[in-house]
Each structure stands twice: as structure tokens, then as C-alpha cells.
Amino acid sequence: MKVLVLGGAGYIGSHMCKFLSQQGHQVVVFDNLSTGHASAVKWGEFIEGDILNITDCEQLFEQQGPFDLVMHFCAKSLVGESVKKPAEYYKNNVLGTVNVLDTMLKTGHKSLVFSSTAAVFGIPNVDLINEEQPRLPINPYGQSKKMVEDILKDYHQAYGLKSVCLRYFNACGADPELEIGERHEPETHLIPNILKSVNNESNLKVFGNDYPTVDGTCVRDYIHINDLAAAHMKAGDYLATHDGAYAFNLGNGNGFSVMDIIKASVVVVGHDIPFTVEDRREGDPAVLVADASYANKELNWQPKYTKIEDIIVTAWQWHQNEKF
Ligand code: UDP
Numbered sequence: 001m002k003v004l005v006l007g008g009a010g011y012i013g014s015h016m017c018k019f020l021s022q023q024g025h026q027v028v029v030f031d032n033l034s035t036g037h038a039s040a041v042k043w044g045e046f047i048e049g050d051i052l053n054i055t056d057c058e059q060l061f062e063q064q065g066p067f068d069l070v071m072h073f074c075a076k077s078l079v080g081e082s083v084k085k086p087a088e089y090y091k092n093n094v095l096g097t098v099n100v101l102d103t104m105l106k107t108g109h110k111s112l113v114f115s116s117t118a119a120v121f122g123i124p125n126v127d128l129i130n131e132e133q134p135r136l137p138i139n140p141y142g143q144s145k146k147m148v149e150d151i152l153k154d155y156h157q158a159y160g161l162k163s164v165c166l167r168y169f170n171a172c173g174a175d176p177e178l179e180i181g182e183r184h185e186p187e188t189h190l191i192p193n194i195l196k197s198v199n200n201e202s203n204l205k206v207f208g209n210d211y212p213t214v215d216g217t218c219v220r221d222y223i224h225i226n227d228l229a230a231a232h233m234k235a236g237d238y239l240a241t242h243d244g245a246y247a248f249n250l251g252n253g254n255g256f257s258v259m260d261i262i263k264a265s266v267v268v269v270g271h272d273i274p275f276t277v278e279d280r281r282e283g284d285p286a287v288l289v290a291d292a293s294y295a296n297k298e299l300n301w302q303p304k305y306t307k308i309e310d311i312i313v314t315a316w317q318w319h320q321n322e323k324f
Contacts (some may be wrong), residue, residue: 007073009036017043019229051096061107079283082141093144116165128291139283156245164235169221169251173311174318181318208280217258219287221251224305234299251290
């Protein structure tokens, strides 16, 4: 297959490119490098451009296409930032995606795998979130992704554009061969922040220990980046035989508190990790854990990294050997 990876210079997109290339597929990467890194584009041709620029989009599809499948990872994705700068989130994530969809239709492309998020669910009232749960986002990031999910349903009904939305819970870890990994500036995610504090690059802060959870810290479902990449591949295959606008929740189904992750990191790095407890971070729900049984059944997808220490090891090795 020839696959277009929008946002292929980013954390999840670059792992996707490696995965696709390992499976023998041809990759074209499109990215504006706002948060991604040119040095992370190691598989496939790189086209620099912006989904907010319709001319960039049209040239991409007309000059580089046709593509058998489009995977769309371009997005602003920080909950806290989205609360402060909602306009950027609605522009990039919603308007930008509409540009992509309209260009796809104009150039005869009908299959899309879209990065969505557990943030569409807001504050769920169940322990394990399946696809039946109401989507009631509590921040502009989640809201922008929910809007796109709804747009994709309408575009399927009206224009026949087929799509799979994959709602990631907490993507983490790195390529075990250490060719690529996670690097955000500024870094806001828990596991890289823990590892940075181990290297004395920053002080670790725990955002809130008064949540209604076992130890008072937030509980999340941590899923290895390569398991996510595998799910995208399966979603692409699914679209070859299914005609609809689908959505699947992707996680391990196990909740780990912030303190659990710190403890597991202590085991991985082999010594104590100091931290301070700070105020809650705006927009953080107490618990987000996936019920991924629908993806297990429909996509025939199972995560391979089920032990949290195994995931953290890959992030730790990457962090010690960062190559870009
Ligand atoms: N968190 C923390 N300290 C950090 C980064 C994150 O305590 O330096 C907490 C955060 O408040 C949340 C959990 O760790 O409860 C996971 O946050 P992350 O940003 O990694 O992912 P999110 O769940 O926001 O997608």
C-alpha cells in the first residue's frame, strides 16, 4: 500500500511510519514541524506543509497521490494548553481536518484512520470506558476531537468517506530499537517527565493527590506506542472490507495511578525518584481506563506490551540514548 501519514514527524506518527515501512508499505509524510521533528522522519518521503493551508493539502494529494490509505495524526494535543488557547485547537484540529477531508474527496480518496482520544469522554461514570459511553468532553482538546468524530460520521453518510477513529488512552514508550522516541517541547507527559527528573533535567511534580482514587492521584491507561501503531494497521485493513465511520477505544484495560507509575519507574531505573505534590492540573479527569474489547473483537487487536515496567523500559532506554 501507499500510505499518507499526516503528522508523521510527531511522536505517534513517526512510530507509525516505521511500522508501515517494516510491513513493506510505501510512506509519504506530511508535517508542519510545529511539534514534530524532521529528524524523526526516517521512513518515506517528507513533504513539509500545513493542513490549515488548502493549497498545501491540494498539492500534496495531487502531486504525491493517489494513496491507498490516509492516516491523520496532525493535531494540537495538550489538555491544559487547549483550555488557555481554544482557538488554536478548533482551528488546527477541526478546520485543518475539514481541509484534509475536502481535499480527500476532491481527489478521490475515501479511507481515513483518524487519531482521536479518551478525552472525548470527559469525566466518565464507569470504571472501564467502552464505545457506548456518552462523549461529554471537559476541555477544548477533547471537544475538538469529538467534533471531528461527528464530522466523519456525516462525511460518511453524505459523501461515502470511510473512517476509523482510534481513541488513544495514554500513549507512551518508545521504539525498542531506539531509532525514534518521545520528545515534546515543553514536555508535559508523565513518563518522560519522570525520566527527565531522574536525569536531573527537571523536578518531578505530581499534579494533585486529592482525587477520589486509591492513592489520591489520577489513574490512566498506559499503552505502548507500537501497540497503537499495530492498531492503526488493523484499522486500515478493516476499512478495506468495511464501509462506515467507526470508532474504537485503545488501551490495555489496566489503570495505573501517578504513584503507581513513579513506583514502576523506580524499579526500572533502580533508585528512588523524588517528587513534590502540586495543585491539580486544569482539565484532568480522575480516572480514564479503556475497555478495548470492541477493538479486540472487530480489529482482532491485542496489545503486546501488557506490563507497565516493559513499557517504561523502552522510554528509559530511549531517554538515555536520544538521537534527535
Ligand atoms: N502528571 C503529573 N506530573 C507530570 C505530568 C503528568 O502528575 O509531570 C499527571 C497528570 O496530571 C495526569 C497523569 O499524570 O493525571 C497523566 O498525564 P499525561 O500528561 O501524561 O497524560 P494525559 O492523561 O493528560 O493525556
